[in-house]
Amino acid sequence: MKENSFKVNEHSLKTAISKVEPNKIVTRGYNQRDLIEKIRYSDMVYLLLKGKLPTLAEGKLFNHILVSFCDHGATPPSTQTARLISSSGSPLNAAVAGALLSFGHKHAGAIEKTMELYQSSIDSLNLTGDADLDNTQIASLAIDIFTDYTSKGEKIPGFGHRYHTVDPRAQKVIELAIEEGMIGNHTKLALAIEDLVHDRKNIRLNIDGANAALLSDLGFTPALGLGVFIIGRIPGLIAHINEENMEEDEFRRFCDIEDIIYEGVGR
């Protein structure tokens, strides 16, 4: 029985990421000395995750995506958790770790779920190679998805925002991808769904939905899409933690004793 045979893996490990030799580190086939000198940090992220450097156009789009994830103020659960932990006097790395733990299915799950939706829809056609779908094919997939979710009374992931009617980041990354000729099947599908959703419910793509489509076109798996979101969001979290450390000397809390309604048994 496979699951039960946890015999030790001989302490060996196979990896394709970095080869470390005395005084030399090679990552994804490139000497780190050259990478440090020549490439942008966003390209380094791409190289690490995808195993190859992006083309110029891919690198440009990937950079837009990373920037667009950076910060949405102090109200997302991850930022609140980071500030709360930091306000208790815990070190920076602990506050970032805690923030990551609040990427639950209600908060950061959308990107992964949306990528799965777009990719499974496109994959269902069993295309060979990188063939572009025509508008009719895309429209048909979009209608299937829209009908499926509407009939179940469920929200389509990647659409709508609790605060913005038009998510300015989503609009911008899509606008740039169009200008730069980087719209593939997944983004066409996302835009076709948006047409339907917007017509009927006045709801638009949010940043998770837009980036889920663009990252799918760039060939990222849903799991790595979540990774890209995490990478993009961490600098903002660290800015919040740093601000918290400088400014506040009290614990944060979302309610105090007088805000609590006790519903337990009396005695």
Added chain:
Amino acid sequence: MKENSFKVNEHSLKTAISKVEPNKIVTRGYNQRDLIEKIRYSDMVYLLLKGKLPTLAEGKLFNHILVSFCDHGATPPSTQTARLISSSGSPLNAAVAGALLSFGHKHAGAIEKTMELYQSSIDSLNLTGDADLDNTQIASLAIDIFTDYTSKGEKIPGFGHRYHTVDPRAQKVIELAIEEGMIGNHTKLALAIEDLVHDRKNIRLNIDGANAALLSDLGFTPALGLGVFIIGRIPGLIAHINEENMEEDEFRRFCDIEDIIYEGVGR
């Protein structure tokens, strides 16, 4: 008594990071739509952490630093923790969080400690403005530090590497900073200490020591220096976690039952 008066802070929060309005997000004074279009991701990180955009030369150096932190293979404790947690079937964000928790004082502490050392040494001179120190002043500070640590029999933080005799990343970032005219007092001090340490013990600056000096010259606090290290290292951690998920179906472990020597009481 201050520490005891944890009265609630009225649920308000002051921040200078992002201002969120309907359909508009402004970060550090810039509309995110413009940031997404125009700046490199490494500059976005700089903007978030420092509150202003870097100059061209600062941005170039900061990019080198971020790239140089990216990955050192599968053996650092953080990478091992990430892979171990991932091999138990936990989700990506949990594996990254666990990895962050292994940035203890033996692993990631060096960058913060080294920045404190350089900054307190330079600060002790009470310079006005950005005055450059001359070689005699730098040499004198370096000798003080070297003598202090040597007399206590302690290792100077930021020097030596368990595997490399010359850390290729440290050498490269310093080389580039020199070429790009970005060497300030802190890096001069680091290089002066390296002269002493190398002469007597054949030990050189490691990547933490080099980046600690360069980040200090760029005006980062030690706490934010650790933040920059975390930001730089996370993409590599995610690449390792992703590889682990694809390749292995057994738990990682550093020892198995037969490797354990039981030293407890007999019975």
Added chain:
Amino acid sequence: MKENSFKVNEHSLKTAISKVEPNKIVTRGYNQRDLIEKIRYSDMVYLLLKGKLPTLAEGKLFNHILVSFCDHGATPPSTQTARLISSSGSPLNAAVAGALLSFGHKHAGAIEKTMELYQSSIDSLNLTGDADLDNTQIASLAIDIFTDYTSKGEKIPGFGHRYHTVDPRAQKVIELAIEEGMIGNHTKLALAIEDLVHDRKNIRLNIDGANAALLSDLGFTPALGLGVFIIGRIPGLIAHINEENMEEDEFRRFCDIEDIIYEGVGR
């Protein structure tokens, strides 16, 4: 749309756990002064999780269960993660937190999954009240489960151990529950499945399977079952972390540079 209406919950919170008044704390209806004086810690755990004190027999069984989860040496992923993080110089709470993050679906998932299996099987009969099932009914459910898993070629959760042919903890808690008259429908079902599995595959209930059945009989939900496992396991993790801090000054690692097989692109 429900999922999108994240409006703030007015900073209020309803709870039935503890009522805090000046100089008085009441938990689940009992003054903490009385709880501190009169009840066993295992009963306090039961009270917190279930909202009421156990009967004598329930309390006795629950105590056995908590003790039985305590420690299985240094090889489980959680213990390895705790020791690895601790060996990097991180504080105790961070090492415990990291260990919790390795309770992934391969490691700690069994208890929850097994409780779901037993409870959904029993619930499918729509019993009224606490009616005991007769042997024929139990046997029929057991055969259904056994057939279902066997036909899918899957392992039934809660059975088999990578190291023990007979898990001594599982055997003991079941033995005690029988002696103490605490076997209900879920445990009867587990034992009936064990008869089938043991006959055909020489595999027995493991500690997760045994406790999953007993906790189901005690009325715990699967989610709280995982909670009980976590509570039971933490003291052992802390013992390991403490030992690591005292004894070792090197990083733990499951492989070193020479154990790594680089499979990346050549260059």
Added chain:
Amino acid sequence: MKENSFKVNEHSLKTAISKVEPNKIVTRGYNQRDLIEKIRYSDMVYLLLKGKLPTLAEGKLFNHILVSFCDHGATPPSTQTARLISSSGSPLNAAVAGALLSFGHKHAGAIEKTMELYQSSIDSLNLTGDADLDNTQIASLAIDIFTDYTSKGEKIPGFGHRYHTVDPRAQKVIELAIEEGMIGNHTKLALAIEDLVHDRKNIRLNIDGANAALLSDLGFTPALGLGVFIIGRIPGLIAHINEENMEEDEFRRFCDIEDIIYEGVGR
């Protein structure tokens, strides 16, 4: 240079906690089958942490201490973090892990700091064996500590509570320890300090201060004292997480967009 010689520890591990053999687990010298049958869970915790079973009186006191740590309602930072993470849809183990990360120096640090204070004070006398100090010796140590902190204008750790004027838990555990004849030098010292602090500032021992003294008398190190606090607090955290999962479908947050005062640069 010691710190730099991280050569791998040959994948071996020495431990005195548990010996795992086929079908037999021995913990701290006792067969787990016997432990499961015969001892209370609180005694198992003691055995794991201290390496030996408590005497009857020690076990009784240790049980009081564990119960007294259990829950202080929904306002401590750890509970708030647990609820916040849970409200984002993250799994139970992640929410507990996040809660542990908010045990920063402002929140859970008191117990460790207080134990260090009491133990270093008593240790400074270089007593041989378990000699009890007389009242004059204790009073003298108490005055030293009181004077030291007062002159620095600092709060003595372990005293005062933000909400209670008399912490009912502290009062109760001390009361029980007196009745049960379990007051040693460290608790005598804590009570002598309380006399001074209460006279002059109307402040009393809190639960951290009381338990720090009692755990010191029981021979726990400060690090393990924090461990006991963590063990004691986790069941309460899990009760809160479980309640959060059942009751609420919104994110918790300590402030919403309209509560934020933006202080950044205008543009």
